[in-house]
Amino acid sequence: MRRSYVRVLGAAAIAVAMVGAAGCQDSGGGDSTASGDCGGKIAIFGAFTGDNAGLVLPSLNGAKLAVKQHNEKNPDCKVTLQEFDTQGDPAVATPFANQIAGDNSFLGVIGGHFSGESDATMPIYQAAGLAMVSPSATRTDLTQKGNTSFFRVVGHDGTQAGAVATYLKSQNAAKVFLIDDGSAYGAGITAELGKNLGATLAGTDKIQEKQSQFDATVSKIKSAQADFVFYGGYTREAAPLVKQMRAAGVQAKFVGPDGLYDPAFPQGASGGAEGAIITCPCLPADKAGGTFSADYQKEYGQAPGSYGAEGFDGAQIYLDAFKDGKKTRADILAYVKSYDKQGVSKYIKFDDKGDVDPSKVVIWAYQIKGTEISALQELKLS
């Protein structure tokens, strides 16, 4: 009894001492400027592990490559890229945003990679005066919310949907059937396209994520006698869907957005995806500026997938800012705002809302041939 009495008192005393000692000290603290005359720290956040990592890792690798090349070329201007893995969950991205915003050594942010996590964290980064450059958050309304520190080096869904509509028109599509997966990305881009189609819209269906059997959808396509099918979503559902369409004898052309720009798509459909068209606001490897594709291939042993070039560009903007001697968040934010240079993926210059100048966005159509995704043609935007 005596011992436990002492123990309880001791615990209480320690607790009180700790509270007293802690005072009002901030965890973030630190100096407001980075050490040295040049360089600094930037943060990149996104789903680097988990189910959706495949879509995001090329962008991370692109950004890493840019930083590596920069540090090799400028030994007196070291830049650190810190990864924060959100698994694509907005609820994980929010505390990360608190952390990055509270740590004054971070001068810029690359991300978010998904629209949800971008939407959730935008106010925090804005409050901290940090610039956010997103390589792949394409939801149209992200830049319409009056946020002044969010930029994206990628065309938004509206632009891509417009390009798809123009492409469909040029192919004399008479009956277009729209399908989406009910995800923020898939439903968003499909809705944008639906607005542009007018009378050629022959029918719509929505499927569920992780669905495998598409009998009902396929018979709707058949009933609509569609000659084009557009699917907004990702590989997981698109591959079995296109395969089952073909098996059921549907001849309609299959068109999908950049969510399908993924080698797993033709592989997963094992032949069913032959001839499918994928649109992507990303340049074909051989058209991308400079030596990016070759460098990426050399570094990671594979071609830069979706958004690899955008990740590189996102990092490059900050690297240029550091080289230009910018050392505070405010300076860097202003620098990003007025950025005006040829990037790897496109010419980068932001409009007042944070979107890339729409006339500079390039959207390419790719076609599935065997297990390859080969470049077909550049699409007109409208």
Next chain:
Amino acid sequence: MNFDELFGHLGQHTVDGLSKGAIYALIALGYTLVYGVLRLINFAHSEVFMVGTFAVLGVWTALGVENNPPIGQAVLFLVIGLVVAALASGGTALAIERIAYRPLRRKNAPPLIFLITAIGLSLVLVEVFGLLLPDVAGGALPSMFGRARQIVGMPTILKQETLFEIGGTQITNIQLIVFVCAVVMMALLDWFINRTRYGRGVRAVAQNPETAALMGVNQERVIMLIFVLGGIMAGAAALLWSMRFGFTQNSIGFVLGLKAFTAAVLGGIGNLRGALVGGLFLGIVEVYGATLLSSQWEDVIAFVVLVVVLMFRPTGLLGESLGRARA
């Protein structure tokens, strides 16, 4: 509400639903067998099915199967696939029983503990097949199991063709094979449980374990048997799945398992024929619902139907019994 589409092609949708439900039914058998004897939800059964699909993928890749092989080869590949999938799934089910459930049974742990253990096992299997396998196989067997957590395609073994048409309802070769195979497998199982000596043992343990033990039934053997049987059925389902859909992924088990379990409950869990009825019923309800509204409401419809059925028949459509009702 798209009534025109539904009633315009009612026969077609019914056929689609039946072939969809047949796979549910085969997986549902695994839940029902285990539940009938042990009164526990083998939550990891969905992963038993998933392992089966990977086994099919593995053996077909190893054999170098191409798209649309000649019919003789196709039959051979299907039979090999069935054997391998049944072995893999049966083995997995047995391993789950030995590693996880047996120690718990020794302690007579309450059902909730079994459930959580099964969920843990599910996670382990999903992650092993999603991450470790591609990593390990990546070097030795390039691209056999795909990239981490990615969907992997399989060759098309049978080209889908319309066999015959009755009043505008087309029945394809694959639908027919899936349906017939499922029913035959189930009939075999039903015969096994109801007509053989081993089956009698299973029924005895399901009815009254103590008395069965007194009568000399080896209970451990019966339990092993039902896990293996359930696994074999899941393996058959895995082959039919691979033939019909031609892809797999480490996470396909969860949704399918959920549906199969719903089917088992719908039909009356613990009841073999109930699994068939429940599976087919669920398949039809889903296709009708998806046609009437859209596919995104499919799961909602399935669960609403489940609740409604349970309100009026609290033990499912056919009632729960393995052999006979258990007190």
Next chain:
Amino acid sequence: MIDKIRNADRRRIGAITAVGDRWRALPKWQRILGVVAFVVFLYHLPWLGKLPGGLIIPGLNDLRTDSITGGNNWAGVLFVCAIYVLVAVGLNVVVGLAGLLDLGYIGFFAIGAYSVALFGSVNSPVVKWFQREFDLPETWAVTWAICLFIAIVLTLISGVLLGWPTLRLRGDYLAIVTLGFGEIIRIVARNSENITNGPQGISAIPGPEGPPSADNQVFGLIDARPWYWLAITAVLLMVFAVRRLEHSRVGRAWLAVREDEDAAAVMGVYPFKFKLWAFAIGAALGGLAGFLFASRNAFIDPTQFNVNLSILFVAMVVVGGSGNMVGVSLGAVLLAYLPERFREIADYRWLAFGLAMVLVMILRPQGLIPSRRRTRELKDRAAEAEEAPAHV
């Protein structure tokens, strides 16, 4: 090897029980002092391992999630821990106290979260509809405190609505029906674009000081600590309330129903009524947790209410020690904390988690910190099993 672990484990259980017994034997004022010290410690947690002037206490500092590179905000993680504890306490009422298997708890969490999002955010279609219909200014939205009320009332009602038809079902049927309920809520939230904004989610969800803004005095955008303190306050209040409930007439009725429903009915305890109570109270607690979660993140979308999370909730209750509030809280904290602290294992965290679940359940089916009554029940069952090995 397994035997060795088991023996060590048995000794540890002995130690835990001994600590528990000794604690209960202390004079009341000492226990109160201990509780006060613990509460002070909880509020102090955001500063764990930190001293004024930037000094750190090495051992304690390593516990923080921001002590590793790429680590998450410590106060932010603490907030998530507190929310999970709230969920665990609520689910414990359903699973641990009343013995009902609820696999759809995420549904109530989602309803709580959507209550504040739909009524409190200027971006929600519901608020926009109100603005249009009643000519309200564009900044109008329901205030936070009223949203709290709405959240609790809605979850209570939905708990009763779900419980009414389903609680008559036996345990395993209840499990699948509740699982379906959780899925239905998520799918409806995703598909009803006119009401919930569908997959795009809702942003600008308010906090106690109104919509998220850098000008807020306490609940600003950058510092997450006030949110943690708010959540831990809610947790402490609810733990206290549930404790009172557990030791009241209702709590004893739950216990009676859990152990033997028929006997309870014979003794005049109407099982259905008390099960429904447990369900509704559990639902309201889940709703409160979801409410705080949505306010803090200021953004929700349907993907955050996945059914997997629901199953993990049950797992944390059972692994922690179903029936014991300290146990389930520990389970919740571990579930929220470990993946954040050990980010090195990154992609393998679910594998590790699954393995841990299986191991804990095989070695310690009663949970990490079991309730005394539960341990006794399990022992009885194990003894029964030894007497009659045939019994399954």
